[in-house]
Amino acid sequence: MKIDPDNPADLSAQIAKAIRDAIVAGDLIVHQRLPSEAELADQFDVSRPTVREALKRLAAQSLIRTQRGATGGAFVNHLRFEEAYDQQITTSTLLLSMNAVSFDTACEARFALERACAPLAAVRRSPDHLATMRAEIHRQSQPGLSDEAFCASDVTFHRALVDATGNPVLSYQLAGAVEAMQPLMNMITFTARDRSAIIDLHQKIADAIEAHDERNAADGLHALEVETRTLAQSVMTARAARS
Amino acid sequence: MKIDPDNPADLSAQIAKAIRDAIVAGDLIVHQRLPSEAELADQFDVSRPTVREALKRLAAQSLIRTQRGATGGAFVNHLRFEEAYDQQITTSTLLLSMNAVSFDTACEARFALERACAPLAAVRRSPDHLATMRAEIHRQSQPGLSDEAFCASDVTFHRALVDATGNPVLSYQLAGAVEAMQPLMNMITFTARDRSAIIDLHQKIADAIEAHDERNAADGLHALEVETRTLAQSVMTARAARS
């Protein structure tokens, strides 16, 4: 893990890669302490600021954490699902906005993946997840709710549905797909009629999940996808006509 | 975007967060040049090394790129799907290994998501994607193939299947799910009989995709999931008995 070519550029990137590879390969195990910055600087034959830049790169990916003080240093971080969510969401959100992904494409992907969760969620849903879904449905039917709050509640509802699968890998993968849609959804103005249609479908989905009816859950999600896409379509055409 | 409390710790993290938020919020648009390191140091009232650590954090997330020279500096990076794959795969791989995710859990998530791609792939598959799948099936039936090469070909086959949906968001999301399984798969020793069963299912899936038969494609994936899980199960029990 100590090889640097004579290329004296991007030293910190090279060092970060060397350490990252060691972690991924399992040469550095979780909670293990890395050598101190001074020792690393010695080993790689660079200065301490260069080592620090490399460590900050790794910290940005949550691969290490640092601790100050006498017994401090850089430690291989135990990457938890919860910590990975944020990165996943940030990356997914930027991917959608920067690549000008159409609403249809993002919507198709999100609901395709979510439908994949429906059968598992219908089998394994706990009372807890059901209660969250019901509570969000109730929140969504409050009259004074802003569009943003409506969207946020929508996200919570769908994440509860995904979490109901009891599979943390699915929850992690879907976090990006569901949350990254929020900025796109926030561009939509929901009429009372729109909200009512969405809430009805949420109700249908929650009922199906409660009844262990995977077929109706998937059907509900499909109907919700159609509803969302036509809704977005009409908003887009209305906006195009106005301008 | 210039707020730093008087807390004189983690300055580089705070600065990175401020810039990251500005990018995500759209205040800094793609390809836009950030102020020079010296100017940023002035604005945030910190030293240049601290600014540099913040910029390296952002570079690690592919949010910015840097260029040396007269017209150089830090630029908001256009995050492409291809660049995001690596991060996604690294994170997913570490998540599985560090959280001791069971083979069953990872396998369930991966095939659930992949089955969600089957209908779209069956409708939209191009000759190109089909050719890749056929080529990988052929490679997998070569006699002298190592287990690692067999797994690698398996990954290529499944990624072609996902890419056949023509939805880059799906390809991105599935990249982590499919590739992160590889280290787990590599722990398995495949007998000739095992390989034959897998290849037969790959054949069935490819045939279904070619025939636009989404039902058989999903069925084939389901059978492959069962096959993979029983295979892993037998390997695990054999290993437990040996020790």
Next chain:
DNA sequence: GACTGATAAATGTCAGACATATAAATGTAT
């Protein structure tokens, strides 16, 4: 024995300097 202070080790931060890459401006020769 419990509390207090000194010590040491590590990260966090700073200042100034030099090295290097690169584009633009300048100068020179054909």
Next chain:
DNA sequence: ATACATTTATATGTCTGACATTTATCAGTC
């Protein structure tokens, strides 16, 4: 006048040395 070479300015990349801050450990005192 154009093409090419040189200089110059600007920015990142790196190094050195220093100080500040946090924190665990050890020594000392009541």
